[in-house]
Amino acid sequence: MAIELNGKIPDGPLEEKWDRHKAKIKVVSPANKRKFTVIVVGTGLGGASAAASMAEMGYNVKSFCIHDSPRRAHSIAAQGGINSTKNYPNDGDSVWRLFYDTIKGGDYRSREANVYRLAQCSASIIDQAVAQGVPFAREYGGELANRSFGGALVSRTFYARGQTGQQLLLGAYSALMRQVDEGGVELFARREMVDLVVVDGKARGIITRNLVTGELERHTADAVVLASGGYGRVYFLSTNAWNSNGSAAWRCHRRGAAFANPCYVQIHPTCIPVKGEQQSKLTLMSESLRNDGRVWVPKTRQDSLANAHNIDVSKRDYYLERRYPSFGNLVPRDVASRNAKMMTDKGLGVGPEPQRLAVYLDFRDAIDRLGVHKIDERYGNLFDIYKEITDDDPHQVPMKIYPAVHYTMGGLWVDYNLMTTIPGLYAVGEANFSDHGANRLGASALMQGLCDGYFVLPYTIGDYLGSEELKPVKTTHDAFNEAVDSVQKRVNVLLDSKGTRSGKARHTVLELYRELGLTMWDNVGMARTEEGLKSALQKIPEIKQKFEETVFVPGSSDSFNKTLELGMRVHDFFEIGELMARDALHRDESAGGHFREEHQTAEGEALRDDEDFSYVAAWEWKGEGKEHELNKENLVFENVKLTQRSYK
Amino acid sequence: MNLTLRVWKQDGPDSAGRLVDYPVTDIDPNASFLEMMDILNEQIMKEGNDPIEFESDCREGICGTCGLVINGQAHGPKRAVATCQLYMRDFHDGQVITVEPWRADSFPVIKDLVVDRAALDRIISAGGYISVRTGPKPDANATPIAKDKADHAFDMAACIGCGACVAACPNASASLFTSAKVSHMALLPQGQVERSRRVKRMVDQMDHEGFGNCSNIGECSAACPKKIPLESIARMKREYLRAVVIPNDAS
Structure with missing residues (x-):
């Protein structure tokens, strides 16, 4: 049975939809709010802001995080900035322009109404953050400073040095901790959501694993909000944190929530290149560096081993400036990444032999123009990070950079209210699919997480809580028992594998995780082909089977056990990876970050097929061992005209 | 690089802890300190033994999750970096490196190098x-x-x-x-x-x-x-x- 995908887009002109919707939806009275309990899973920008805002309104909120503290959520690592339509630089920015840039940047694969609302709320986010004491960068006159990011011709990005995510998260975290103090939020740290509990077709609770004692705990609620981030770590190597994972979302998917556009993955163009087989994660160099840094490779392969500063300007190819004169180095991420790959595929890369997988990001001209002091003020901490990792000083030699997995645009399908296909289950931030289409613009993830959490969900959840009849549910309900049993079975798969029982590792979790990651990167990465995707669909289940039979997980399930935690997440990654490959194979077009080599323009740009693929692919779980079913939400564009994206 | 790691092992908050020596071999000087710990844990698990529990997350010095006392110094010998930003090139071949958890009554040990x-x-x-x-x-x-x-x-x-x-x-x-x-x-x-x-x-x-x-x-x-x-x-x-x-x- 197919899922009904009703986006619940409000009627009326684009600019009035959100106001009209807010005027129409149900409001829960202050006296009744305290009767409702809402579970929020995750404490990043989306989760912390949603939990704090709902508690302020009067709801009982239970907040869960897998870390020892809510402040560690991976939003903390976002560097460059947050977009907003404030138009302080007076360069002609507007709600319409941010909306248009985002729709176009996403290669026309997102919903108009959601994106417009995001642009409308973006100004309030900056006001809110400043009121919380977030120390954004300022000019000498005391006003807020802005810089430029990719895919835009205006400077609309607010920042706090290269630590914008940290400062915004600490703002949301402080609001959350205030509610903990006031009793509105009950905080559960070191808890991992391992299943969703659905009663009478509605989300009514979760099962968590206490990561210290291993106990499986039952929590009831009237609604569940998933703010658990993306699934980029399916590739093993990525800029995502070690604990980031897709399991909470995947468990919801298996309980009936449709998973939308899983193949849309952002490969960020400016990361520090892979340096060896022992590497555990990749580090991003903020997109803001492309404000002043110039990307180039030598024109000939002979020169690619020479010392960069000895290569004469006439022998350098500033390929982004050459190919995209109006956007130059600030083209969107998918375009910049693809171009870097084109250069290294031609053998013009500058990394270590034999692959030479890197291009230059050069600050020499910017330092000549602005001086070292100004450059350090803008990017000092990024230069420090680069030097710590590579032992090279970007003041002296150009950075070497290469694309790496960074963000997933796909996620749980949600309607305009951010509700998934399971009534009472919501998804915010990177965990949902809603706003970025096939490619997210830089500095828009922080904007979306906070927009969802501060300004959208706290209103829209009232519409559900105020209109549904929610009978009390006990943790002894059969649905809870069944969920706990199913989690226990999954734990036992790892603890009873032949690898574990033999007492000696046949394969460690990391060995098989790396194997999955490489398969994903090679076949479901920056360039995809029918042949490669079919081979991934064959290989992934094979590795999964090998994992189930031979993996070694030490220790027990009733204690602190990092290997078991990781093992359970990797176990889910096999299924997530498989669905990503299936989605990528079915989407027989190129769009944004999804680049099918079969579909490109003569210049090598992504070639969409609007006739056949202008829809959201929402995949439905049909049961263990059965194929997913594809459901389609057609994308309707009433306000923008679909064209081939051009940044020339 | 070949090293000896002298690591604090402790089963829980109320158990007694002890230092245990582990040889670590074949480490790339450009590996990070935590990658070296990963490799050591892989070696330990290949033998069927329990790994050393430690925590980390972003591995780029911003989340604050990692934290080890290395040779008596919090976050190790290098100034102004978190543990995850240490690289093995900051150490020398053959070195004996002592690794302990944060020590404070207000930070009870959960297991090995993990504290609350x-x-x-x-x-x-x-x-x-x-x-x-x-x-x-x-x-x-x-x-x-x-x-x-x-x-x-x-x-x-x-x-x-x-x-x-x-x-x-x-x-x-x-x-x-x-x-x-x-x-x-x-x-x-x-x-x-x-x-x-x-x-x-x-x-x-x-x-x-x-x-x-x-x-x-x-x-x-x-x-x-x-x-x-x-x-x-x-x-x-x-x-x-x-x-x-x-x-x-x-x-």
């Missing part, structure tokens, strides 16, 4: 915020803030909450951590309204958690991955005194 730092969250919960609700706010540019003041507030707000200051302090004081948040907010106009209440509640909570007092040794600042200066503790003490002398919040 929830006390730091409770200090923030006691007042490390500006009490504003989500909702309409004045325009962000309505109150100009001098650039040097905003920059200074940022320097204080850069704290990652790792707890190295506590681990480095002979008194296990959380003064640098607490003062960083007190300073961040005391420096900004938004933070003025609750200035007295904030510092009193946070300092009281810090004492309540059992952290020691500051005696101006300065190890905290030397170990801090974000270079929070000792000056912030002086500011906290001044703010506290001010709050006691002028009990209402009018500033």
Whole structure:
């Protein structure tokens, strides 16, 4: 049975939809709010802001995080900035322009109404953050400073040095901790959501694993909000944190929530290149560096081993400036990444032999123009990070950079209210699919997480809580028992594998995780082909089977056990990876970050097929061992005209 | 590189701990310290034994999750970095490296190198915020803030909450951590309204958690991955005194 995908887009002109919707939806009275309990899973920008805002309104909120503290959520690592339509630089920015840039940047694969609302709320986010004491960068006159990011011709990005995510998260975290103090939020740290509990077709609770004692705990609620981030770590190597994972979302998917556009993955163009087989994660160099840094490779392969500063300007190819004169180095991420790959595929890369997988990001001209002091003020901490990792000083030699997995645009399908296909289950931030289409613009993830959490969900959840009849549910309900049993079975798969029982590792979790990651990167990465995707669909289940039979997980399930935690997440990654490959194979077009080599323009740009693929692919779980079913939400564009994206 | 790791192993908060020697072989000098620990754990598990439990997350020095005392120093021998930003090229072949958890009564050991730092969250919960609700706010540019003041507030707000200051302090004081948040907010106009209440509640909570007092040794600042200066503790003490002398919040 197919899922009904009703986006619940409000009627009326684009600019009035959100106001009209807010005027129409149900409001829960202050006296009744305290009767409702809402579970929020995750404490990043989306989760912390949603939990704090709902508690302020009067709801009982239970907040869960897998870390020892809510402040560690991976939003903390976002560097460059947050977009907003404030138009302080007076360069002609507007709600319409941010909306248009985002729709176009996403290669026309997102919903108009959601994106417009995001642009409308973006100004309030900056006001809110400043009121919380977030120390954004300022000019000498005391006003807020802005810089430029990719895919835009205006400077609309607010920042706090290269630590914008940290400062915004600490703002949301402080609001959350205030509610903990006031009793509105009950905080559960070191808890991992391992299943969703659905009663009478509605989300009514979760099962968590206490990561210290291993106990499986039952929590009831009237609604569940998933703010658990993306699934980029399916590739093993990525800029995502070690604990980031897709399991909470995947468990919801298996309980009936449709998973939308899983193949849309952002490969960020400016990361520090892979340096060896022992590497555990990749580090991003903020997109803001492309404000002043110039990307180039030598024109000939002979020169690619020479010392960069000895290569004469006439022998350098500033390929982004050459190919995209109006956007130059600030083209969107998918375009910049693809171009870097084109250069290294031609053998013009500058990394270590034999692959030479890197291009230059050069600050020499910017330092000549602005001086070292100004450059350090803008990017000092990024230069420090680069030097710590590579032992090279970007003041002296150009950075070497290469694309790496960074963000997933796909996620749980949600309607305009951010509700998934399971009534009472919501998804915010990177965990949902809603706003970025096939490619997210830089500095828009922080904007979306906070927009969802501060300004959208706290209103829209009232519409559900105020209109549904929610009978009390006990943790002894059969649905809870069944969920706990199913989690226990999954734990036992790892603890009873032949690898574990033999007492000696046949394969460690990391060995098989790396194997999955490489398969994903090679076949479901920056360039995809029918042949490669079919081979991934064959290989992934094979590795999964090998994992189930031979993996070694030490220790027990009733204690602190990092290997078991990781093992359970990797176990889910096999299924997530498989669905990503299936989605990528079915989407027989190129769009944004999804680049099918079969579909490109003569210049090598992504070639969409609007006739056949202008829809959201929402995949439905049909049961263990059965194929997913594809459901389609057609994308309707009433306000923008679909064209081939051009940044020339 | 070949090394010997002398690692603290402890089953739980109430168990006795001990140092255990592990040989580690074939390490790339460009591997990070935590990657070296991963490799060691892989070697241990290949033999069917229990790995060394330690924590990390972002592995780029911003989340504050990792934290090891390496050869007696919180976050190891290099200044102004977190443990995850140490590289093996900072050590030498054949070295014996001692690895221990943060040591403080207020940070009970959970297992091996993992400690419970929830006390730091409770200090923030006691007042490390500006009490504003989500909702309409004045325009962000309505109150100009001098650039040097905003920059200074940022320097204080850069704290990652790792707890190295506590681990480095002979008194296990959380003064640098607490003062960083007190300073961040005391420096900004938004933070003025609750200035007295904030510092009193946070300092009281810090004492309540059992952290020691500051005696101006300065190890905290030397170990801090974000270079929070000792000056912030002086500011906290001044703010506290001010709050006691002028009990209402009018500033």
